[in-house]
Amino acid sequence: MIRLVQEAARRLGGWAAGLLPLASLLTAWQLLGDDGSAFFPRPLRWVEAVTGLGWSEVLTAVVDTLTRFAGGLALAFVIGSLLGLVIGRLPLVDAAVSPTLEFLRATPAPAVVPMVVLIAGSGTTTLLIAVTLAALWPILLNTAASARSLEPLLGDVAETLHLSAWKRTMSITVPAVVPGAFVGARVALPIALVVTLLAEMLTGSGGLGGSLLTAQRTYATATAYGLLVVAGVLGVLLAFVFGVLESRVTRAWSHGRRA
Amino acid sequence: MAVPAIIVVVWAVAADVRLVSPDALPPPGDVLDAGRQELATGTLLDVLSHSVVSAVLGWLVAAAIGIAIGLAIGISPRIDTFSSSSIEFARAIPAVALVPVAILIFGFDLRAELLVVVFAATWPVLVNTAAAVRMVPQQLDDTARTLQLGRLERVTKVVLPAAAPRIFVGLRLALATAVTLMAVAEMTGNPDGIGNELVLAQSSLRPDVAMLYTLTIGALGVVLNAMLLLAGRLPGLRTVLLGGPS
Numbered sequence: 001m002i003r004l005v006q007e008a009a010r011r012l013g014g015w016a017a018g019l020l021p022l023a024s025l026l027t028a029w030q031l032l033g034d035d036g037s038a039f040f041p042r043p044l045r046w047v048e049a050v051t052g053l054g055w056s057e058v059l060t061a062v063v064d065t066l067t068r069f070a071g072g073l074a075l076a077f078v079i080g081s082l083l084g085l086v087i088g089r090l091p092l093v094d095a096a097v098s099p100t101l102e103f104l105r106a107t108p109a110p111a112v113v114p115m116v117v118l119i120a121g122s123g124t125t126t127l128l129i130a131v132t133l134a135a136l137w138p139i140l141l142n143t144a145a146s147a148r149s150l151e152p153l154l155g156d157v158a159e160t161l162h163l164s165a166w167k168r169t170m171s172i173t174v175p176a177v178v179p180g181a182f183v184g185a186r187v188a189l190p191i192a193l194v195v196t197l198l199a200e201m202l203t204g205s206g207g208l209g210g211s212l213l214t215a216q217r218t219y220a221t222a223t224a225y226g227l228l229v230v231a232g233v234l235g236v237l238l239a240f241v242f243g244v245l246e247s248r249v250t251r252a253w254s255h256g257r258r259a
Numbered sequence: 260m261a262v263p264a265i266i267v268v269v270w271a272v273a274a275d276v277r278l279v280s281p282d283a284l285p286p287p288g289d290v291l292d293a294g295r296q297e298l299a300t301g302t303l304l305d306v307l308s309h310s311v312v313s314a315v316l317g318w319l320v321a322a323a324i325g326i327a328i329g330l331a332i333g334i335s336p337r338i339d340t341f342s343s344s345s346i347e348f349a350r351a352i353p354a355v356a357l358v359p360v361a362i363l364i365f366g367f368d369l370r371a372e373l374l375v376v377v378f379a380a381t382w383p384v385l386v387n388t389a390a391a392v393r394m395v396p397q398q399l400d401d402t403a404r405t406l407q408l409g410r411l412e413r414v415t416k417v418v419l420p421a422a423a424p425r426i427f428v429g430l431r432l433a434l435a436t437a438v439t440l441m442a443v444a445e446m447t448g449n450p451d452g453i454g455n456e457l458v459l460a461q462s463s464l465r466p467d468v469a470m471l472y473t474l475t476i477g478a479l480g481v482v483l484n485a486m487l488l489l490a491g492r493l494p495g496l497r498t499v500l501l502g503g504p505s
Contacts, residue, residue: 106481112473
């Protein structure tokens with residue numbers, strides 16, 4: 001127990017030590033900066049500016065962005081892992097579509113947003129499609145890669161044990177590819193967040209992206225800095241929550257495999 | 260190669276039977292026409308060269324910054340301790356959120372675009388360089404010390420060559436990031452380049468032109484990545500970069 005506390009304290013200390021450059025930059029900025037500066041307002045002005053927008057408004061924008069982001073990522077996870085499983089397990093399909101998929105992977109995801117707007121208009125559906133498309137490829141390709149490298153011996157074991165197709169899928173294939181799908185989702189997460197904000201800016205549908213664009217258009221520099229920090233905190237929290245989720249799920253599945 | 264052909268055929272048929280409105284999805288022929296037109300007016304080459312310059316320039320600056328800082332972090336555990344969570348925070352910032360700030364500082368300008376591209380493309384290089392340097396086997400360093408190499412020589416002749424393959428992975432990731440953020444910065448901020456043409460086409464309801472520029476950005480990503488892979492295989496470049504055959 002004591003060791004656990006010590007370990008936690010050590011980690012917290014390391015984390016705080018790591019914040020030193022950022023903290024000293026902001027402190028120096030606050031101390032040496034000039035509130036009249038049109039380009040580099042001092043950090044405390046950022047807080048004032050965001051507070052000036054009203055926290056409920058900021059919170060609504062963040063929740064809007066978060067909903068679109070999470071919806072798109074979840075949809076991409078389901079579609080991507082299913083398609084990836086099919087592609088990875090069927091060599092014929094794999095050979096047919098893989099070169100095309102490599103091209104699609106190399107295409108910068110944000111470039112697709114205007115086409116999606118033209119085809120689907122500028123409603124919620126558009127945002128969802130854009131985010132899903134952006135997050136789809138990493139998840140699909142990583143799932144396909146782990147499905148491809150599935151240990152052939154496991155198939156033989158299933159054969160010997162006379163497992164039904166359903167049981168075989170659930171106890172062998174799924175545990176083997178879920179970690180791959182999660183690796184893909186980890187790669188997809190920052191891209192999905194960028195595309196969510198971008199699509200909000202391009203379609204004028206509010207959210208954090210909309211607030212950022214408004215700050216730019218009204219020359220509200222301090223607000224733009226403040227919202228940048230809000231976006232950064234959102235990015236950190238999302239990465240953290242995803243990391244916890246990933247390790248939980250991966251551990252649960254690999255446990256199931258061992259049992 | 261059959262699949263892309265099938266996609267184009269399905270696309271042509273879908274557009275022909277008006278499965279999707281031509282206001283949304285233009286037939287392939289229209290996109291070709293748009294390409295011919297944009298080539299003839301010179302717009303295509305103009306915006307393409309602007310975008311290539313901004314992505315490649317941003318990538319080069321990001322590579323220099325990322326390798327330098329990554330090297331310092333990889334070599335010194337103390338620097339690592341006193342910077343890791345700052346870096347974790349900074350790299351979690353979605354770079355598109357930096358566009359408004361960059362525009363307010365620099366105006367609608369190439370510098371604003373470069374700031375966004377450099378900011379986003381530095382992290383993959385930095386993180387991969389630091390990890391690569393940390394993974395350099397201790398024996399190599401011991402050998403270098405036995406040979407009484409100086410600190411600078413140990414870094415340039417031992418650490419960097421040993422870490423090069425993984426640094427290269429970071430450089431590839433960074434190039435893809437640079438192309439992506441170039442497009443983002445042009446779509447939301449700097450009114451120049453392919454990204455800007457793309458949103459102009461969208462807002463003036465020209466799906467043929469929008470499709471043309473979407474495909475152009477995709478092709479640009481693929482071509483730049485292929486060129487970097489090719490350059491990585493050139494033995495001459497390796498010798499120059501690493502100061503000796505590896």
